[in-house]
Amino acid sequence: MTSKKNDATPAPRFEEGMTRLEKIVEELEGGRLPLEESLTRFEEGVKLSKDLTRTLEEAEKRIERLVEGPSGPDTVADGTLSEPGDHPSEGELPF
Amino acid sequence: MATAPAPSRIYTVSGLTNVIRETLENRFQAVWVKGEISGWKVHAASGNVYFKLVEGKLATIDCALYRLAASRVTFQPRDGMEVEAFGRLSVYPARGSYQLAVAELRPGGMGQLLIRYEELKKRLQAEGLFDEARKRPLPPYPRRIGLVTSHAGAAVRDLIKVLRERWRGIEIVIAPVKVQGIGASEEIAAAVERFGRYGKVDVLIVARGGGSIEDLWSFNEENVVRAIARSPMPVISGVGHESDVTLADLVADVRAATPSNAAQRAVRDRREVREHVVHLTRRAEGAVRRGLGNARHRLNGLLGRYRFRDRREVIHGQQQRLDDLRERLIENLGSRLTGSRSRLAAAVASYGLREFPRLLQLRHEAVNRLSHALAPAAARAADARRKRLAAAIDQLRALSPRGVLERGYCLARAADGSLVRVASDLAAGQLVNLEFGRGEADARIEVVRPGETS
Numbered sequence: 001m002t003s004k005k006n007d008a009t010p011a012p013r014f015e016e017g018m019t020r021l022e023k024i025v026e027e028l029e030g031g032r033l034p035l036e037e038s039l040t041r042f043e044e045g046v047k048l049s050k051d052l053t054r055t056l057e058e059a060e061k062r063i064e065r066l067v068e069g070p071s072g073p074d075t076v077a078d079g080t081l082s083e084p085g086d087h088p089s090e091g092e093l094p095f
Numbered sequence: 096m097a098t099a100p101a102p103s104r105i106y107t108v109s110g111l112t113n114v115i116r117e118t119l120e121n122r123f124q125a126v127w128v129k130g131e132i133s134g135w136k137v138h139a140a141s142g143n144v145y146f147k148l149v150e151g152k153l154a155t156i157d158c159a160l161y162r163l164a165a166s167r168v169t170f171q172p173r174d175g176m177e178v179e180a181f182g183r184l185s186v187y188p189a190r191g192s193y194q195l196a197v198a199e200l201r202p203g204g205m206g207q208l209l210i211r212y213e214e215l216k217k218r219l220q221a222e223g224l225f226d227e228a229r230k231r232p233l234p235p236y237p238r239r240i241g242l243v244t245s246h247a248g249a250a251v252r253d254l255i256k257v258l259r260e261r262w263r264g265i266e267i268v269i270a271p272v273k274v275q276g277i278g279a280s281e282e283i284a285a286a287v288e289r290f291g292r293y294g295k296v297d298v299l300i301v302a303r304g305g306g307s308i309e310d311l312w313s314f315n316e317e318n319v320v321r322a323i324a325r326s327p328m329p330v331i332s333g334v335g336h337e338s339d340v341t342l343a344d345l346v347a348d349v350r351a352a353t354p355s356n357a358a359q360r361a362v363r364d365r366r367e368v369r370e371h372v373v374h375l376t377r378r379a380e381g382a383v384r385r386g387l388g389n390a391r392h393r394l395n396g397l398l399g400r401y402r403f404r405d406r407r408e409v410i411h412g413q414q415q416r417l418d419d420l421r422e423r424l425i426e427n428l429g430s431r432l433t434g435s436r437s438r439l440a441a442a443v444a445s446y447g448l449r450e451f452p453r454l455l456q457l458r459h460e461a462v463n464r465l466s467h468a469l470a471p472a473a474a475r476a477a478d479a480r481r482k483r484l485a486a487a488i489d490q491l492r493a494l495s496p497r498g499v500l501e502r503g504y505c506l507a508r509a510a511d512g513s514l515v516r517v518a519s520d521l522a523a524g525q526l527v528n529l530e531f532g533r534g535e536a537d538a539r540i541e542v543v544r545p546g547e548t549s
Contacts, residue, residue, distance in 0.1 A: 013236070013238075014236035014238070015234065015235050015236045018235075018236070018368075018371075018372075021372070021375050021376075021379075022375060024379060025375050025378045025379045025382070028378075028379050028382035028383060028386070029378060029382045031382070031385070031386065033386075035386055035387070035390050038382070038383055038386050039383065042379055042380070042382075042383045045375075045376065045379045046376065046379070049372050049373075049375065049376040052368075052372050053369060053372055055264065056262075056263075056264075056365045056368060056369050056372075057263075057264075058263060058264025059263065059264065060259055060263055060264070061264060061265070061266045061267070063255065063267045063268075063269060064266070064267070064268045064269070065268070065269055065270070065271070066241065066268050066269065066270040066286070066289055066290060066293060068289060072292055072293075073289045073290070073292050073293035074293075075268050075293070075295075
């Protein structure tokens with residue numbers, strides 16, 4: 001059984017990035033930041049927007065199957081999903 | 096020969112028919128009857144349907160299914176099909192016949208199932224399992240999604256297709272289950288629980304494509320409903336078609352009409368999100384540009400203030416302070432005027448039009464008084480500064496060589512332009528240039544008296 005640890009290196013969560021970007025825009029539009037600080041904030045915003053866009057362009061991931069192993073539930077990367085013997089007529093699904 | 100009893104009352108045909116009609120129609124206003132369909136016939140013009148419900152050769156009841164009721168029938172009735180019909184009896188006096196006006200028609204054998212469904216629904220409802228307050232919000236940007244559905248069939252393909260169309264990088268984990276027939280509800284409930292223990296998905300979709308009510312029945316089972324209710328992550332249900340509402344739908348945090356719809360509800364469309372990100376970035380850029388523009392404007396303003404200064408007059412301190420003072424006074428006056436103007440506007444707004452002319456007059460006077468009071472003050476202050484500046488210029492002049500010359504001294508220069516500091520530098524007959532406070536003269540030396548050397 002292959003154990004895939006998808007959350008070993010947690011990417012910054014998209015949601016947090018969006019919230020931060022929205023906050024930055026609000027602050028910049030508020031016009032109360034000193035110029036120097038607003039430029040720093042803007043740079044952060046541009047970097048965030050790049051990171052977010054990169055996440056949006058991510059490639060398709062393999063489909064995993066959740067099975068019950070000896071040490072509890074685990075996922076098995078398995079694009080086919082076929083269960084030999086169980087549904088012999090189905091064959092492999094095209095994903 | 097048997098004789099009828101003497102009539103206490105003789106009915107007319109219509110009279111008796113009316114009594115029969117009242118009796119039957121009152122007695123059978125709302126009745127369920129089961130039987131086999133026979134002679135199913137749709138009346139093309141009206142859309143009404145006429146058929147008989149028969150029970151072998153024992154009995155027959157004429158039935159009418161009017162257009163509106165017929166439009167609500169969700170299956171295709173055919174002759175020979177066992178059905179259950181709900182309706183009321185109506186009597187047709189002219190034909191001396193009666194029929195069941197059917198309001199609802201469903202496949203036979205559903206009765207028991209539906210009774211159990213209603214009982215379970217009531218019980219779970221009483222427990223609060225369907226309460227709106229229990230519904231959890233979906234994560235806006237899930238990274239991993241769990242699917243509990245059959246690994247065969249259109250539903251899972253639709254789910255994956257729509258999920259990936261909308262959010263290409265979405266991570267999908269499937270727990271394939273039987274979705275109908277014996278053991279299906281156990282598999283579904285177990286898969287939901289397995290996802291709960293696994294924990295690494297942000298949201299769960301429990302789905303099944305369309306089918307008959309019986310096909311969807313697993314999603315009405317108590318173990319499935321309870322498993323969904325206990326799920327640690329939010330659950331979206333997408334079972335059957337729009338019109339099918341299972342108990343799984345009622346307990347789910349979000350009820351989607353179909354599997355595709357469940358996928359749509361689960362993830363946002365990345366194109367829309369990208370638009371939003373671009374939009375936000377543009378707004379940030381715009382704000383920064385405006386900020387820079389304002390700063391540049393202020394800088395130009397500051398530079399402009401000194402543009403017309405005479406740079407040859409290097410009396411920085413005084414002039415600059417004079418300028419600052421003038422600037423401050425102008426600003427002060429300006430902001431007071433602006434303040435007055437906005438107070439005037441506020442007053443106009445709060446007092447309304449009736450008070451406007453009087454207030455306008457009052458404020459005008461106040462503004463004028465203020466202007467009159469401030470302008471001379473500004474002028475006086477500027478004047479004082481100017482006088483001090485002139486005095487300072489005089490002092491500086493006095494200290495310069497020219498000032499010394501003006502006090503009556505003169506400079507003597509040799510022919511090569513060098514200053515003559517001691518008489519012994521000169522010789523009789525030599526030409527010298529004399530510079531006075533105003534003008535100069537050339538002279539020839541007659542006698543040299545060197546004086547004592549120290």
